[in-house]
Amino acid sequence: MLDIQKIRADFPILSQKVNGKPLVYFDNGATSQKPEVVIDAISKYYSEINANIHRGVHTLSQLATDAYEESRLKMQKHINAKFSHEVLFVAGTTHGINLVANGFASILKSGDEILVSALEHHSNIVPWQMLCEKTGAILKVIPMDQNGELIQSEFDKLLSDKTKIVTVNHISNALGTINPIKEMISKARKFGAAILIDGAQAVPHLIPDVQDLDCDFYVFSGHKICAPTGTGILYGKEAWLNKLPPYQGGGEMIKEVTFEKTTYAELPHKFEAGTPNISGGIVLGVAIDYMNEVGFDNIQQQEKLLLDYATEKLLEIEGLKIYGPQVSSGNKTSVVSFNIDGIHPYDIGTIIDKQGIAVRTGHHCAQPIMNFFEIPGTIRASFAFYNTIEEIDLMVTAIKKAQKMLS
Amino acid sequence: MNIQAIQEEIIDEFSMFDDWDERFQYVIDLGKSLPLIEEKYKTEDNIIKGCQSKVWLHADEKDGNLIFTADSDAIITKGIIAVLIRAFSNQKAKDILDAETTFIDQIGLKEQLSPTRANGLVSMIKQIKLYALGFEAKK
Numbered sequence: 001m002l003d004i005q006k007i008r009a010d011f012p013i014l015s016q017k018v019n020g021k022p023l024v025y026f027d028n029g030a031t032s033q034k035p036e037v038v039i040d041a042i043s044k045y046y047s048e049i050n051a052n053i054h055r056g057v058h059t060l061s062q063l064a065t066d067a068y069e070e071s072r073l074k075m076q077k078h079i080n081a082k083f084s085h086e087v088l089f090v091a092g093t094t095h096g097i098n099l100v101a102n103g104f105a106s107i108l109k110s111g112d113e114i115l116v117s118a119l120e121h122h123s124n125i126v127p128w129q130m131l132c133e134k135t136g137a138i139l140k141v142i143p144m145d146q147n148g149e150l151i152q153s154e155f156d157k158l159l160s161d162k163t164k165i166v167t168v169n170h171i172s173n174a175l176g177t178i179n180p181i182k183e184m185i186s187k188a189r190k191f192g193a194a195i196l197i198d199g200a201q202a203v204p205h206l207i208p209d210v211q212d213l214d215c216d217f218y219v220f221s222g223h224k225i226c227a228p229t230g231t232g233i234l235y236g237k238e239a240w241l242n243k244l245p246p247y248q249g250g251g252e253m254i255k256e257v258t259f260e261k262t263t264y265a266e267l268p269h270k271f272e273a274g275t276p277n278i279s280g281g282i283v284l285g286v287a288i289d290y291m292n293e294v295g296f297d298n299i300q301q302q303e304k305l306l307l308d309y310a311t312e313k314l315l316e317i318e319g320l321k322i323y324g325p326q327v328s329s330g331n332k333t334s335v336v337s338f339n340i341d342g343i344h345p346y347d348i349g350t351i352i353d354k355q356g357i358a359v360r361t362g363h364h365c366a367q368p369i370m371n372f373f374e375i376p377g378t379i380r381a382s383f384a385f386y387n388t389i390e391e392i393d394l395m396v397t398a399i400k401k402a403q404k405m406l407s
Numbered sequence: 408m409n410i411q412a413i414q415e416e417i418i419d420e421f422s423m424f425d426d427w428d429e430r431f432q433y434v435i436d437l438g439k440s441l442p443l444i445e446e447k448y449k450t451e452d453n454i455i456k457g458c459q460s461k462v463w464l465h466a467d468e469k470d471g472n473l474i475f476t477a478d479s480d481a482i483i484t485k486g487i488i489a490v491l492i493r494a495f496s497n498q499k500a501k502d503i504l505d506a507e508t509t510f511i512d513q514i515g516l517k518e519q520l521s522p523t524r525a526n527g528l529v530s531m532i533k534q535i536k537l538y539a540l541g542f543e544a545k546k
Contacts, residue, residue, distance in 0.1 A: 019427070344481035346459040346526060347435075350519075351483075354427050362459045376480055377459065405432055406482060 002298045007386050010035040010290075014386060021356025024391045029173055029335055029382030030360055031223045032204060034287075038226055041286040045279040053278055054252060054269070068278055071285030072268075075233050078288050079218065080209045085267035086241065088234040089281045093200040094123040096219035096234035097167075099271060100196055101127035103244030104165065110136030112164040115155075115193075118144040118372065119172040119179070122365045124198045128167060137164070144372065148175040148324040149331060155184060163193040170202035174364040174380065175324030176335030178202075185215050194240060200224060204384065205303060205333050207296050210235050222280065227287035231280040234271075241267050248273040299385040303334035306383040306392065310336050313396045317403065323378055334383040337364075340399075343406050345379045351402035357395050410502050413494050414510040421514035430515055431483070438486030444476040455527045455534060460484045462527035466538040472497050473542060475535060484526045487511075487519050491528070495535050500546075503539035508532055 008014050011033045016023045025033060045067075051060035053068050069084075076084045090096040108114075114128050118141050132139050142155045150168075159166075166188040171178050185195050196217040199208055203220045210218045217240070222231030236244075246253055246264055250273035255263040264270045291299070311327050314320055319341030325332040339345055349361030362377040363370045370377055381395060408416070424430040444453075448465035455462040460481035467474040475496040479485040494510070495503050511520050520528055 344460060346481040347483045349459075351431060354431065376461070401428075405428065405435060 002294065002302050002385065004302070004386065004388055007294065008388075010037070011386055012036060012039070018356045018358070019354055022394075024357045024387075024394050026381040026383060026387065026391070026395060027358045027360050028204065028224075028384040028387075029201060029364075029380060031229065032226050032384055033386070034226055034228070035290050037290055038228070038283055038287050041283045042228060042279055045282055050279070052275055064278055064282075067282045067285075068276075071282050074285040074288055078207065078292070079233070079235055080211050081235050082211060083238055086235055086238055088236065088241075088268045088271050089276055089284075090219070090232045090234045091230050091277065092221040092223070092232040093198060093219050094127075096217075096232055097124055097196070097198065098127045099234060099247040100217050100219075100236070100244070101131045102247050104131055104194075105134045106245055107243070108135040108137045108164055111162065112137040113140055113158075113160070113162040114138070114165045114167065115140050115142055115158055115163055115188075117142040117150050117168045117179070118368060119148065119150065119175065119177060120167075120169055120366065120368075121173050121198065121200070122367070124167055124169060124196075125368070128165070141368075142168070144177075144369075147326065147329070148172065148177045148369070149329075150177075150179055150184075152180070152183070156187065159187060159191050159193070161191060163188065163191050165196065166193045167196040167198070169198040169200070170208065171199075171205070171333050172324070172366075172369075173201045173335075174366040174369045174378070175337050176201075176333045176382075177325050178331045178333055180331075181215070182213055185213055189214065201333070201335075205296075205300060216240050222284040222287060225287055225291055227284040228277075228280045230277045231284045233284075238267065241271070246270050246273065250274045252276075294385060302385045302387075303383055306387055306389070307332065307334045307336070309389055310381065310383065310392045310395075313392060314338060314399075317396070317399060319403075323373060335380060336382075337378040337380045339375060339378055340403055343403065345377045347406050348379050348399065348402045351405055352395065352398040355394075355398040355401065357398045359395075410494055410498055410506045414506075417490060417494065418510055418513050424515075427515070434486035434490070434516070435482055436486070437489040438479075438482040438484075441478070441485050441489040441492070444478040448476065449478065455530045460526045462488065462531045464531055464534055466535075468542065469497075471499065473500055473503060473539060475538075477531070479527065481526065483519070484528060487516060487528055488531065490514075490516075491532065491535070500539040500542040504536060504543065 013033050049063040051064045053065040072084050072087050076087045081087050140158050142150050144150050188195050194216045197215045199218050199220040204224050216237050218235040223229040253265050253270050253273040255265050322338045345361040360380045444463050449463045453463045453465050462479045464477045475492050477488045
């Protein structure tokens with residue numbers, strides 16, 4: 001069992017007051033808070049070893065390069081990638097998906113099909129739509145049911161020899177659905193499609209094993225796992241990364257440049273043009289060390305406790321409806337997406353913010369999901385391992401007050 | 408009454424409230440009492456889509472003044488619309504163009520006009536000003 005108060009002491013922001021009330025931070029799906037070790041590591045980098053990497057012969061440059069590459073190795077180990085050059089530093093999930101989608105512009109042909117799921121965040125929809133516009137490929141959607149779970153029999157029907165890319169999130173940001181990606185990957189594999197998994201909402205809760213999953217790409221952001229914004233990892237299988245053309249041209253990604261012809265650097269540098277977010281990349285490694293120290297077993301245990309308790313307490317509120325899988329299905333992470341009969345989610349969000357409760361309201365960058373349920377949006381409380389049962393009680397009290405004011 | 412005087416009146420009214428909940432309860436009640444926009448004006452053309460809530464805004468002209476009617480799907484947004492309409496509707500286009508909106512800060516609702524709220528209100532004020540600009544240009 002985690003000592004939550006000890007964990008909370010690691011996060012300076014959590015002891016803050018908002019609108020005169022103790023902060024209850026339930027917007028972890030949007031971004032996680034940062035522990036002191038992470039905040040200190042940023043300062044330490046700039047105080048002690050700041051230099052550009054992979055370039056200078058001087059000592060500082062070597063220290064910065066070593067720290068950056070050490071972080072890559074940590075991330076490789078964390079997700080169990082076969083090679084470290086399969087682990088690319090990116091600015092975040094959106095950047096990673098765009099990198100892959102752009103690469104496929106020279107590979108796809110008119111009439112090829114891309115399968116996305118009905119549960120995707122806009123950042124795993126729009127880059128593929130842009131790719132379709134460029135190539136004449138067709139976007140097809142794996143539908144979901146009323147529980148917010150993908151309909152596997154429909155997925156089976158959509159798969160064909162025309163399917164070139166399948167792109168699905170590991171966990172839905174809006175509903176918390178855990179998708180059966182291992183089965184889906186294995187099915188798509190039979191048709192030779194490339195498979196990308198958007199792991200942005202998964203990595204805060206579990207450790208993906210990319211070799212076991214056998215996906216071609218797995219992408220996630222650092223800021224949801226206690227690291228700074230502007231960090232992330234795109235894992236790609238070596239063969240695919242060799243096949244895809246570079247995304248951006250510039251320094252770092254070249255082997256030789258003349259005005260006649262430029263040859264590209266080896267992996268991973270081929271995809272890492274320009275001076276990267278060096279401190280961010282280094283600190284991502286610090287953040288993942290911190291998460292592993294807390295332990296993902298402990299994280300899951302605490303989050304399950306919070307999810308069960310929140311679900312039970314919220315459902316006691318009259319007229320409250322939760323969207324997404326039943327907790328008992330086991331296919332749900334620590335996210336509760338809900339509405340209250342006759343009240344707009346924005347109004348609830350505004351009134352509970354006044355009481356110090358931070359939740360997300362709106363369409364969560366997943367408008368197709370909201371359209372499916374015919375709602376303008378939901379209120380989403382997303383819990384992290386540093387949240388407590390007492391905080392859920394505060395949220396429930398705040399919601400009841402809001403309901404009273406708004407009815 | 409001119410816009411300035413109305414704004415001062417509104418500031419006066421809100422100064423009676425000590426707590427945020429009284430202030431918001433008043434906004435919510437205003438939202439409930441806002442005369443609805445005529446259904447025929449709730450069109451795609453008149454919609455201002457925020458990320459969070461939608462706003463419909465319609466402008467008419469009467470005796471040289473601009474008349475605004477509006478609605479929203481969220482009640483707090485609607486309440487603030489009521490405040491804005493009270494300040495800007497039935498006024499001369501030129502006066503609307505010259506008017507400030509800082510009175511919203513003074514009544515403790517500043518964050519409601521922040522772009523991060525994405526509730527459509529910032530765009531609504533822009534739209535009110537655009538209507539006034541268009542009306543002035545036509546003269």
